[in-house]
Amino acid sequence: MSTVTYRDALNQALKEEMQRDDRVFLMGEEVGVYQGAYKVSKGLLQEFGEMRVVDTPITELGFAGIGVGAAMVGLRPVIEFMTWNFALLAIDQVVNAAAKLLYMSGGQFNIPIVFRGPNGAALQLSAQHSQAFESWLAHIPGLKVVSPGTPRDAKGLLKSAIRDDNPVVFFEGEMLYNTKGDVPDEEYVIPIGQAELKREGDHCTIVTYGKSALMAVQVADQLEKDGIRVDVVDLRTIRPMDVAAITASVRKTNRAVVLEEGWEVCGVGAQIVDHIQRDCFDDLDAPVIRVHQADVPMPYAKNLERAAKPDVAKTIAAVKKVMYLPD
């Protein structure tokens, strides 16, 4: 094991997969000469050259689609969006091309492409730069959607995403890049579609993914001091969702809180709650509670932003509420 940042874990995954398979290439804004807007691609241009680390002008729709075209004939592009906010300009190619070319062609064309970049709010970047888009893309059949919260998961899942024959949407977190964690020294992958219990407890389940998984672990650690033991189910993949892991936990704890960074309406949490009500209806001792961003575009002001974001205190309050405990 080594202690590695989330950023370096992603960098290792890219590097190892590019060494392993020369069909893999990285393309996006500032990935080469600049070494990545968030330095995820540091050193890759030097190692693999301009053919495989491709700098683009600010042309999200164009380079996303060019990636899809290259994938149709067997290359394995990794498309970096500087942030997912800007990927909105490219969404046509993700949704109308990558996600459905295999189906529309009656199975003739695999699209082995990864669309990746930071997602969700950082600090005071305001409305156009602070958005979490998991539910948008998880809605689309034909896409796999991954959102790892730790360096280990980030590396193992990015390697799987690159090896997958399907388009994979890979959500990173601007606030995660500097976080550190243990990463195995030996080669490993983490399969897409497998949740992991990040904490074990029998009083309540928190189902979450991505950056929020870190928050859920903090919540569990804090509640443990009050004798409340929480199961933290970190989905890691949103589509396909590891429903068995959710139901196994909720059947044990009989209570669930669903935590996500994004907005409530039609959010990923709504899908999770649907699985819980379908599969665990008779096991539940309380209605499931969701914790999420307030239903507003992200404000700039520090106090407003804090009020809009989910946090440890709000999640603890939700756990206590599903346990019918006083705050």
Place this chain on the structure above:
Amino acid sequence: MSPTANGVALLRAMIRIRRFEERCAELYQEEKIRGFLHLYIGEEAIAVGVMQSLTPEDAIVATYREHGHALARGIDMNRVMAEMYGKATGTSGGRGGSMHLFDAKTRFFGGNAIVGGHLPLAAGLALADRMQGRGVVTACFFGDGAVAEGEFHETLNLAALWQLPVLFCCENNRYAMGTALERAQSETELALKAASYRIPAWPVDGMDVVAVEGAARRATGAIRAGEGPHFIEFRTYRFRAHSMFDPDLYRSKGEVETWRRRDPITLLTDRLRGEGAVDDAALEGIEREVAAEIDAAAAFAESSEWEPVETLARHVTSEAPS
């Protein structure tokens, strides 16, 4: 018109923006201003020069690098500074921040942080103005990086096809973040792109505020006379990094130094001195007044209240009765 009749006012306007942003950079270090902060230092001649050609009824649409445009347009510095702090007295009540300055009264339509995203908005303003018979111009400011986006090309084509009254002001500072223009464009003469849509277009020295003003007056005059959209490529340079997060490693110190020798403020100062229009005392006077205004703006922002969190959900949807 004597080219420098208005020279001292132009100089003062540029110095005011420069010093304001220098203070903003300090306030950023003090963590009073947060998030992304994109300084316009080096490019002031463009906003100042173009504004001379606009009437209060004209519209302005800008990018995230828009403090200079907001000040040159006449938005109260106190409210601009308060927005940078995120205070309730700011132009957007703290909801927008440095990248999202808006002011309906001066027809200042942002403060837009998606590259290229505001070009169609500008054409839409112009379309509405024409539909409603207002003979005004919309000035749209954007960088060289935006020229690569599809929204740029869709907008230029439609603006030309429909002969919309838009002045496209391309602030070509040669870099989009770390990407040099030659690495982004197959054709680096950006005016040719606009010309291919049959839009009158030409390059102008963006470090010479008098040249900027002259070009803008010529273009807005033609637009007002019904000659459709115009495009000016202002050749300029940003003296600072892209944002406070940018280590600025993609250009040489020598290149930056060469451009600094063409600092728009120095160029105009030298010229006005040569003509006897300003002397040391006059310059000191300008600096003193500007510093006092900035001190007052920072004090205003500092002492202003935060927007109460109870109002978090205000303005998500319209409060007008439907």
